[in-house]
Amino acid sequence: MKRIKTLETRNLCDSAKTGGCGECQTSCQSACKTSCGIANQQCE
Amino acid sequence: MIHRYTLDGLHIVVDVCSGSVHLVDEVAYDIIGLYDQGAVRGEIVRAMLEKYAGRPDVTEEDLEDCCDDVEELQRTGKLFAPDVFEPIAGALKDKSAGVVKALCLHVAHTCNLNCSYCFASQGKYHGDRAVMSFEVGKQALDFLMDHSGSRTNLEVDFFGGEPLMNWDVVKDLVRYARSVEKERGKNFRFTLTTNGMLIDDEVIDFANREMHNVVLSLDGRKEIHDRCRVDYAGEGSWERIVPKFQKFVQAREGKEYYMRGTFTHANPDFLKDIQCMLDLGFTQLSMEPVVCAPGDPAALTEEDLPVVLEQYEELARLMAKRRKEGRPFTFYHYMLDLSGGPCVYKRVSGCGSGTEYMAVTPWGDLYPCHQFVGEEKYKLGDVWQGVTAPAIQAEFAQCNVYARPECRDCWARLYCSGGCAANAYHATGAITGVYEQGCELFRKRMECAIALEAARTLEEA
Numbered sequence: 001m002k003r004i005k006t007l008e009t010r011n012l013c014d015s016a017k018t019g020g021c022g023e024c025q026t027s028c029q030s031a032c033k034t035s036c037g038i039a040n041q042q043c044e
Numbered sequence: 045m046i047h048r049y050t051l052d053g054l055h056i057v058v059d060v061c062s063g064s065v066h067l068v069d070e071v072a073y074d075i076i077g078l079y080d081q082g083a084v085r086g087e088i089v090r091a092m093l094e095k096y097a098g099r100p101d102v103t104e105e106d107l108e109d110c111c112d113d114v115e116e117l118q119r120t121g122k123l124f125a126p127d128v129f130e131p132i133a134g135a136l137k138d139k140s141a142g143v144v145k146a147l148c149l150h151v152a153h154t155c156n157l158n159c160s161y162c163f164a165s166q167g168k169y170h171g172d173r174a175v176m177s178f179e180v181g182k183q184a185l186d187f188l189m190d191h192s193g194s195r196t197n198l199e200v201d202f203f204g205g206e207p208l209m210n211w212d213v214v215k216d217l218v219r220y221a222r223s224v225e226k227e228r229g230k231n232f233r234f235t236l237t238t239n240g241m242l243i244d245d246e247v248i249d250f251a252n253r254e255m256h257n258v259v260l261s262l263d264g265r266k267e268i269h270d271r272c273r274v275d276y277a278g279e280g281s282w283e284r285i286v287p288k289f290q291k292f293v294q295a296r297e298g299k300e301y302y303m304r305g306t307f308t309h310a311n312p313d314f315l316k317d318i319q320c321m322l323d324l325g326f327t328q329l330s331m332e333p334v335v336c337a338p339g340d341p342a343a344l345t346e347e348d349l350p351v352v353l354e355q356y357e358e359l360a361r362l363m364a365k366r367r368k369e370g371r372p373f374t375f376y377h378y379m380l381d382l383s384g385g386p387c388v389y390k391r392v393s394g395c396g397s398g399t400e401y402m403a404v405t406p407w408g409d410l411y412p413c414h415q416f417v418g419e420e421k422y423k424l425g426d427v428w429q430g431v432t433a434p435a436i437q438a439e440f441a442q443c444n445v446y447a448r449p450e451c452r453d454c455w456a457r458l459y460c461s462g463g464c465a466a467n468a469y470h471a472t473g474a475i476t477g478v479y480e481q482g483c484e485l486f487r488k489r490m491e492c493a494i495a496l497e498a499a500r501t502l503e504e505a
Contacts, residue, residue, distance in 0.1 A: 003072035003110050006122060007501050012063040012388040012458065013121055016132060019387020020139065023197050025233075026146035026401045038395060039459035039490065040379045041386050044197070 010043070019043070046080055046124060047455030048073060051357065051495040058494060060455050062125035065382060066117070067498045071102055072110055076123070085111050129458075133392045133444045140400060141441070143193040147184060148403040148414045151176040151214055152205035156241050157281055160272045161308060161334055161342045167205030169418035174406040175210040180427065181217040184404045187427040189228050201235040203403075203414055208242035218254050235259065237304075239273070240285035240292075248295050257300040260289050264305050264317020264331070271310055272342070290325055302376060305331040308342040312351040315358050322373060330376035333485055335467050344481065353488050360492035364499050378493040391445070391458045397465050398424065398440025412440050415466030440465065443475055450478045456487045 023044040045060040055073040057066040068076065071092060078088045089107045096102035117123035153174040155167030167173075185200070192198055200221070202214050214236070221232045233256040240260055251258055262285065263269040270280025293301055303326045307314035314331050321329055333352065334342050344352065359375060366372055395401065398412030402424060410424040410431065411417045425432035445451050445462040463479060463486070471479040 002113070003069045003075075004113050004117070005067040005501075006117065007065040007067060007382055007498060009063050009065055009382040010385055010387075011121070012061060012391070013125065013128070015387035016129070016389070020135065020389035022140050022143070022145065022195060022400070024386060024390060025197075026199055026396050037377055038386055038391060038461040039493075040377060041390070042381045042384050043386060 045127065045455060046076065048077055048080075049491055051491060052361065052499075054495055054498055056491075056495060056498055057123075058455060059123050059125055060458060061127045061129070062122050063382075063385075063458070064117075064122040064125075065494055065498065066123070067501070071096060071107075072114070075107070075110055076114055079114055079118075079124070129388055129392050130446050132389065133446045134442070135389060135393075140193065140195075142191065143195060144188055144191040144400055144402060145195045145197070146199040146201075146396070146401040147188050148201045148203050148401070149176065149181060149184060149217070150204060150403060150405050150414070150417060151181065151202050151207045151217075152210040153406050154209055155204060155206040155239070156209060156275065157206070157239050158274055158276050158278075159239075160274075161306060161336060161340075163335065163415060164205065164417070169405075171418055176213060176404075176406040178213050178216050178220075180404075180406065180408045181213055182220055183408060184427045185217060185221050187430065189224070189230055191430065192230065196229065197231050197233060199233045199235070201237060203237050206239055206241070207236060208238050208247060211242070211247065215250060218250075222254075233257075237261070239281065240288050241275075241281060243285075243288040243292055248292050251292070252296050252299060257302065258292070258296070259302050259304045259330075260292065262286070262289060262303050262305055262321065262326075263307070264311070264314065264320045268307075268311045268317055269305075272306075272308065286324060293326060300328070302328050302330045305329070306334050307331055307352075308334040309344055309348055310342070312344065312348040313355060314352070315355045315362070318359060318362070318375070327373040328376075329373060333482070335470065335479075335482070337470070349481070349484065352485060356485075356488045356492050360496050363496060367500070368503070377489045378496055380490075380493040380497055382494075382497055388458070391461050394444050394461045395464065398437055398443075412436070413466060415464075415470075439475065447476045448478055454483070454487075456483075456490050459490050460486050 025041055047058040049056055055068045055070055057068055057076050075088055089104060092107050153168050158166050188198055207214055218234060225232050234254055235257045236251055236255045237259040263273060266282040269282040273281050275281060303321050305317055311317060318329060318331055333344055336343050401413060403411045403414040403417050404427060405417055408427045410426055412422055416422040422436060424436055431437050443465050445457050448462055451457045451462055463482060465475040467479040467482050468477040469475045
């Protein structure tokens with residue numbers, strides 16, 4: 001039986017080859033203004 | 045490095061450096077834990093046969109299969125992936141050195157409320173009352189466009205104090221930006237943060253046309269909100285602003301907004317405030333722990349922390365329940381796009397304060413972010429001369445997840461990116477310090493957010 005289910009995630013090692021455009025939203029410009037929420041951002 | 049935890053019966057394994065998330069049963073949970081401790085396969089199989097001796101589904105063959113799966117995940121870089129990102133920690137900032145893409149415009153260093161917990165000392169930022177002129181604001185927008193390099197998306201937040209106390213200038217600045225953005229090849233995204241007191245139909249119409257996002261300050265229950273958010277006569281503001289916010293949000297017709305609340309020592313049971321906002325018809329919520337000096341009456345205490353941590357779990361349960369009922373709502377810090385989240389460059393380089401993001405005072409001075417305004421030693425320059433304190437900017441450029449030794453052993457480091465420099469500074473006196481209480485709350489939020497995504501995956505399977 002399968003005991004492990006891997007969720008679909010963005011592979012961070014792969015993103016080192018394709019990412020870094022810098023166009024995504026600055027986290028402090030979103031909702032919080034006090035608790036940095038970089039993980040809550042999306043790729044542009 | 046991995047992080048294993050169980051929440052509401054879900055066994056979850058987070059692989060820190062690949063970003064992979066695995067939903068496992070209790071047997072696989074134990075097996076992965078033993079691999080993490082360095083146990084070898086034979087030992088693991090024997091230990092599991094002993095532990096689960098009464099379970100007919102746990103056979104030697106089954107355990108060997110599970111070990112195969114674990115080793116395959118490791119081979120494909122989805123489990124126990126090494127941290128190879130330190131060499132690129134400065135890459136994004138190096139590549140975009142001198143590029144600015146976001147400004148927080150302090151259009152008003154004055155406020156019509158007198159909130160007791162205000163980090164900005166009632167909007168004055170420890171200085172004199174002031175409002176930004178159109179000329180200063182225009183120069184700030186020109187500075188942003190001139191220094192934005194190849195960036196297309198430029199973000200400007202109208203902030204204060206209370207920005208609606210300088211509303212005509214806000215509108216003129218938006219019109220100016222719109223008049224030049226196409227020829228400059230830019231796309232402005234405006235945000236308005238307001239306490240709501242001066243919202244009227246004209247504000248709603250303009251903001252809903254031009255503001256990409258609006259952040260509306262509401263702390264939840266009337267007695268909680270009015271405890272801190274009072275006018276200069278000491279009168280609470282809840283009854284005056286809630287109807288305005290309801291009208292504003294209804295008129296946005298699906299455009300982004302956030303009800304932005306702060307919880308303090310007075311309401312560590314902040315889920316009641318979330319529920320209050322839901323009852324008022326708001327569904328895009330952000331409720332943040334207060335950040336203030338430890339001795340402040342509003343500060344969360346050690347005794348509050350277990351309550352807050354439990355509230356975060358209860359919040360996740362409420363979100364899952366309402367999602368199943370077809371009445372979903374969003375909570376900013378539980379928004380986690382596992383497949384479309386930030387790239388690793390963003391995750392290791394931090395929020396960009398002091399480099400790609402700066403705050404502008406009403407008289408045009410530049411600071412690393414809105415929370416450093418008024419800290420004279422952190423003044424970066426001004427909108428006419430640009431950055432004239434490169435040493436301060438360099439300090440912020442080097443502020444990344446690897447700049448803090450304490451972060452190296454933290455499983456959540458690629459979710460928080462080292463955390464907020466301002467929070468660290470106010471808690472420890474150094475921008476590369478670690479705000480421990482904030483870290484503990486952050487890790488709990490991430491556990492809940494990941495569990496919510498895992499539960500959603502199960503529901504959709």
